Amino acid sequence: xxxxxxxxxxxxxxxxxxxxxxxxxxxxxxxxxxxxxxxxxxxxxxxxxxxxxxxxxxxxxxxxxxxxxxxxxxxxxxxxxxxxxxxxxxxxxxxxxxxxxxxxxxxxxxxxxxxxxxxxxxxxxxxxxxxxxxxxxxxxxxxxxxxxxxxxxxxxxxxxxxxxxxxxxxxxxxxxxxxxxxxxxxxxxxxxxxxxxxxxxxxxxxxxxxxxxxxxxxxxxxxxxxxxxxxxxxxxxxxxxxxxxxxxxxxxxxxxxxxxxxxxxxxxxxxxxxxxxxxxxxxxxxxxxxxxxxxxxxxxxxxxxxxxxxxxxxxxxxxxxxxxxxxxxxxxxxxxxxxxxxxxxxxxxxxxxxxxxxxxxxxxxxxxxxxxxxxxxxxxxxxxxxxxxxxxxxxxxxxxxxxxxxxxxxxxxxxxxxxxxxxxxxxxxxxxxxxxxxxxxxxxx
Amino acid sequence: xxxxxxxxxxxxxxxxxxxxxxxxxxxxxxxxxxxxxxxxxxxxxxxxxxxxxxxxxxxxxxxxxxxxxxxxxxxxxxxxxxxxxxxxxxxxxxxxxxxxxxxxxxxxxxxxxxxxxxxxxxxxxxxxxxxxxxxxxxxxxxxxxxxxxxxxxxxxxxxxxxxxxxxxxxxxxxxxx
Numbered sequence: 001x002x003x004x005x006x007x008x009x010x011x012x013x014x015x016x017x018x019x020x021x022x023x024x025x026x027x028x029x030x031x032x033x034x035x036x037x038x039x040x041x042x043x044x045x046x047x048x049x050x051x052x053x054x055x056x057x058x059x060x061x062x063x064x065x066x067x068x069x070x071x072x073x074x075x076x077x078x079x080x081x082x083x084x085x086x087x088x089x090x091x092x093x094x095x096x097x098x099x100x101x102x103x104x105x106x107x108x109x110x111x112x113x114x115x116x117x118x119x120x121x122x123x124x125x126x127x128x129x130x131x132x133x134x135x136x137x138x139x140x141x142x143x144x145x146x147x148x149x150x151x152x153x154x155x156x157x158x159x160x161x162x163x164x165x166x167x168x169x170x171x172x173x174x175x176x177x178x179x180x181x182x183x184x185x186x187x188x189x190x191x192x193x194x195x196x197x198x199x200x201x202x203x204x205x206x207x208x209x210x211x212x213x214x215x216x217x218x219x220x221x222x223x224x225x226x227x228x229x230x231x232x233x234x235x236x237x238x239x240x241x242x243x244x245x246x247x248x249x250x251x252x253x254x255x256x257x258x259x260x261x262x263x264x265x266x267x268x269x270x271x272x273x274x275x276x277x278x279x280x281x282x283x284x285x286x287x288x289x290x291x292x293x294x295x296x297x298x299x300x301x302x303x304x305x306x307x308x309x310x311x312x313x314x315x316x317x318x319x320x321x322x323x324x325x326x327x328x329x330x331x332x333x334x335x336x337x338x339x340x341x342x343x344x345x346x347x348x349x350x351x352x353x354x355x356x357x358x359x360x361x362x363x364x365x366x367x368x369x370x371x372x373x374x375x376x377x378x379x380x381x382x383x384x385x386x387x388x389x390x391x392x393x394x395x396x397x398x399x400x401x402x403x404x405x406x407x408x409x410x411x412x413x414x415x416x417x418x419x420x421x422x423x424x425x426x427x428x429x430x431x432x433x434x435x436x437x438x439x440x441x442x443x444x445x
Numbered sequence: 446x447x448x449x450x451x452x453x454x455x456x457x458x459x460x461x462x463x464x465x466x467x468x469x470x471x472x473x474x475x476x477x478x479x480x481x482x483x484x485x486x487x488x489x490x491x492x493x494x495x496x497x498x499x500x501x502x503x504x505x506x507x508x509x510x511x512x513x514x515x516x517x518x519x520x521x522x523x524x525x526x527x528x529x530x531x532x533x534x535x536x537x538x539x540x541x542x543x544x545x546x547x548x549x550x551x552x553x554x555x556x557x558x559x560x561x562x563x564x565x566x567x568x569x570x571x572x573x574x575x576x577x578x579x580x581x582x583x584x585x586x587x588x589x590x591x592x593x594x595x596x597x598x599x600x601x602x603x604x605x606x607x608x609x610x611x612x613x614x615x616x617x618x619x620x621x622x
Contacts, residue, residue: 004532007529009570036475282474286485327521
């Protein structure tokens with residue numbers, strides 16, 4: 001009994017597969033129960049018809065939202081746009097073991113190479129570390145908060161001779177205190193106490209040239225901190241590296257291709273979806289909202305793939321076993337996704353970061369949202385009634401699917417959002433499942 | 446032959462038990478679709494406790510396995526988690542059988558409350574434990590388990606005798622029945 005319990009809590013894949021095999025007949029039992037789902041079929045048909053009718057308008061609204069998000073990733077300062085090309089890349093996911101590493105997606109033939117700087121607005125974010133040879137159009141970005149990244153910088157303090165710095169990583173222990181990040185820094189030339197810090201890369205050769213395209217992008221404000229009587233140099237940044245990244249811009253020279261669709265992965269391309277049959281429109285475990293899905297045999301679906309209907313997001317795939325899968329719907333405690341809010345009256349969309357579903361409250365879905373810490377010096381965050389859509393940051397969930405409406409509260413910290421879903425998935429017997437993207441290249445070129 | 450019945454009868458009995466358990470789990474899933482689902486009783490587990498009250502102790506593992514089959518057909522939880530949880534819950538109910546008569550109202554209500562509460566708490570704990578970078582929330586597990594335990598106990602108290610009379614289950618009863 002204790003061995004079974006240990007294996008259940010800490011899964012051992014071979015045992016898990018063997019038990020799943022033993023339980024194969026339960027799939028047939030589920031088919032017997034399918035007629036139970038027909039009880040609410042009239043309501044379901046009406047809901048699906050409504051979703052189909054709303055699709056064109058919802059698609060256009062989503063594209064406008066994504067377009068605004070992409071625009072927000074490009075620099076506003078005209079001086080930073082001159083002589084450089086920008087390619088907007090979608091953040092696919094974060095490394096779960098290292099939050100300072102991002103995986104991004106861009107058009108495969110865009111000409112992205114390692115060492116190209118990565119920015120968001122006027123802020124320096126990091127640089128391209130690798131371009132994935134196995135997944136076309138994907139690369140790894142190392143954030144400036146990563147311990148091993150160093151970037152040349154200068155302090156703009158009004159003097160004729162700029163003071164050189166090397167910036168990178170976080171000041172240990174106190175880095176995330178007081179509402180903003182403190183990037184590590186050390187003097188390279190004359191010592192200064194304060195001023196704005198911008199990138200200024202030095203060196204010669206092709207790598208240095210690529211890195212130097214980030215010159216002029218903002219890092220933060222220089223501060224001298226006191227740590228047990230010892231002066232510690234730091235660059236304070238109000239940029240929210242934890243939550244604020246859904247689209248980033250890769251900086252290159254004229255050779256960098258910038259044309260293309262909104263994102264490399266279009267949520268509204270029908271070729272990216274397959275239709276799945278729902279085994280039983282219910283889950284016998286209280287507070288769970290999962291569904292057993294039967295997929296077409298040729299469909300390649302991966303864990304994390306989105307579930308939807310029309311332009312609406314319903315949940316994600318949590319397990320795949322051949323042509324069968326289990327999906328967690330909105331309201332299931334195993335569901336989380338990246339969200340963006342189109343707030344009424346706000347000019348730019350608000351990237352919310354991770355939203356975690358914790359259950360239902362009447363017709364509403366409860367989502368936990370970490371609004372982060374106060375960002376010193378930055379304008380007050382927009383709040384109020386909003387439409388929530390999926391955002392970049394999760395592999396398999398395309399940006400721009402509508403999730404529902406809620407009120408985005410003011411203030412920082414952890415909030416529980418009460419979301420009225422765009423589509424209640426509870427009774428559906430058929431839904432769309434996102435196919436696996438970027439198939440792995442079989443052989444290296 | 447533990448219960449003194451022919452093997453064919455017992456196979457038929459267990460098959461019909463599975464059919465009833467799957468049907469109850471399916472109904473439970475349909476009822477638990479919306480917010481009030483937290484108070485839906487674990488009907489398949491109630492049936493298992495009712496059967497446990499009358500079957501041989503040696504049948505416990507098979508009873509747990511078939512109940513887990515029924516739950517796996519209607520739940521997104523991994524089968525290993527379901528089987529382990531149901532086996533543990535039925536062992537707890539068996540311990541109650543040592544002190545109370547499980548076919549009586551007090552015994553079956555108490556045993557069902559303990560079994561359903563334990564099983565539901567186990568599901569929550571296992572889900573937290575299996576998630577990467579996630580700590581186990583024991584308070585939330587207890588909060589989820591309580592309504593299910595109460596609703597299941599009420600169902601066992603009110604409909605236990607009716608569930609025991611479901612067609613086809615008699616071959617599972619031990620000699621004393």
